[in-house]
Amino acid sequence: MSQLLCPTSPIHTTTLSSGLQVVYQYVPAPVVAIDFWVRAGAAAEPECYNGLAHALEHMVFRGSQDFPAGAFDHLIEKHGGMTNAATSQDYAHYYILTALEYWREGLTALADILLRPSLGAEAWEQERAVIAEELGQAQDHPDWVGQQVLWRHCYGAHPYGRPILGTADSLARITPEVLREFHRQYYHPGNMTVVVVGAIPWESLEAVLEQVCPTVAGAGTVPPLVCPLPRVTPWRSQLHLPQAEQGRLWWVWPVAGVGEVTTGWGLDLVATLLSGGRLARLTQRLREELGWVQDIDCHYHQQVAGGLWQITAWLSNAEGLAAVEAVLHQEVTLLQEELVPREELRRAQRQLCHAYTFGTETPQQMARLYGYYHQMGWLEQSLGYRERLRQFRPEEVQRLAQMYLSPQQVVRLWLTPEESA
Template sequence: MVTTQTCKNGLRIVSETIPHFHSVAMGVFVNNGSRDELPEENGITHFIEHMLFKGTDSRTAKEIAREFDRIGGDINAYTSKEYTCYYAKVLDHHAERAVSVLADMLFNSQMDPVEFDKERQVILEEISMTEDMPDDDVHEQLWRVMYPQNSIGASILGTAETLASFTPEKIRDYMNRHYTPANIVVSVAGNVTASLLEKVEALFGDFEREENLKVYEVPVFKAGHSIKNKETEQGHLCLGFPGVSLNDSNIYNITVLDNIIGGSMSSRLFQEIREQRGLAYSIFSYHSAYSDHGTFAIYGGTSDDQMAEMQQVILSLLKELKKDGITQEEITDSKEQLKGSLMLGLESTSARMSRNGRHELLLGKHQTYDEVLTQIDQVSLQKVTELLDNLIESPAISIIQPKEASFV
């Protein structure tokens, strides 16, 4: 059972107790991501994520790492477009020690100027690494095509220009404005004790910062294309379409549709492009849902002499799908696959912690697994067909291709 308690400062603690587990997963979810940034701030949220690991008033960066190595635990973090998460997983008897380290990182980070400059260089290398991986970079290019005038289309990593402008003072100011109690959820799952929950509240429930109202400009999808010539062995293609938001009644319909189009090994794209034609090793689709919109995308990578054919097959398959429709068998199989993935996730404390934290942070509500299964069961051929008719229209296209190639 998932329970939520609100501290006196407005911070929420969401917990799911599973007594027969011997581990506890914990995460500090901050309702602040790259889409909250102004253009000149692009990358600052991700920079903060890095800096919180670089030492506190009482621990060096090495000591933070050794603290978890000594207890056989894991600690990490990630930045997304809408939120940031700092998370750890440890044996249950080390849980209070682990959450103390997370709190120390969040509230007592030193932002040492020497470490600051080192980490700036590390992130510049991370940007270069992404640009050297065209199968990652092509997705970055797609978002810039789809949302050229909105911060959600910008890179989470930032740019060399914006990174150069960041200072410890700017970081602290940004954190004071965005890392506020009402913007933070602490999620714990596993063998959670009353003592652990009391410890979390003691560590996170007293700090005060002035709250700022989050107001997003709803992204407006734009069809268009981007072609990037690069020294690479393969061509890489992404197609993007408008999707649905987290709160949309179609969220399970589009998840089922995604499975049918390219989200599984039995999907139309995988079977046609890889199994039947041998055009690509990697071909898949995915749906990204956010608080106010969503994006459905397709990716494929293949040799330059097969790139044009692969693109044509993808577009033809989508047209055929809209013309001839999908089958009841595909709907049934996709629903069962979705339910299986959901139930298998119950075996992981990390998956439960992450699910609960995101739902509390972005939706402010929790559904039981039975309620979710009921919603999946309510997905019908008619609903998915109606969604498909409105979904696959003029795409945004991103291509990274060998320099000598020439195709769109």
């Protein structure tokens, strides 16, 4: 077992004989967070079964032989515990939060439904209807609709271009056999990481994990999917959405081939300089001085094969659109042409460092962060996050803006409630 030094208590990482990877930290808290990460996100699914990874996530909660429908939820929730899951393009993760005294039964049950779900035909019929409702609800959300259009454009034929929820047609093609095959391929200990944060002694945890996650015969690691990202051309498009009450403007740049975690952190820093707080450049000008946007947000979304760096502005009147875009153009260009004053950079660095402190207050937050970085392969570096972040110099920030955020390359979408804006 290797040990990573952390300012609080060490984080241990190890691989059990079953191939299950474990990330563990002893934290003297009254609750325990357990988070399983499976390298089987939407990008791993065959195109004709789009929505499969997310469908399987739903079906896991339909239970196993030992924990039939409802038994798992009941077990976790009857003591005030909490459970949920999420599916992204790169992974699915399943988590519970439970009072310390119930961690054993919680972990045992979660491992069982994950590794041995029943995936019955009747349950799938019911759950497909639930997912159809989830899709309907998402389609009523303008932000979701716009995001799907952007992903489709930025990733083209790459799996990232498809909706994680799938479509009505692709969901109709998924059968229990398809679910089982996907499960057999990906849901075995060798393709999973479990993160445990709480006041559990390692020896007890290891013993339970060895027992509930045994080696699966014949299971190997799945080779990572290799699919080239498309060359994205600059793009301008408009989307009319009658149920929207407000317009949204997106400026998006695909960020391909980020091999180092520090590049991502630098891009976070750029986002913070532009929209992290009232003094940030775009917020200050567009919201505070001009009152042209209701809100503005910059954000870097990191993914294994390629991320997106995006600006989202919420604004009500279409006449102001050109003026808002002119400001975006100026501010992005300015970052490329002039060095950020040191004081301004220090402020953004301090904000992000403290956001990290505030964002790792509970075992659940910690487990999530460790799990995310572990599946990206950056857990060790992530522990030096605050230190590295403080080392960024104005020249580095300028270089990142020049490299990734060229105004000539932007993918731009305007979503509007009006018919003829």
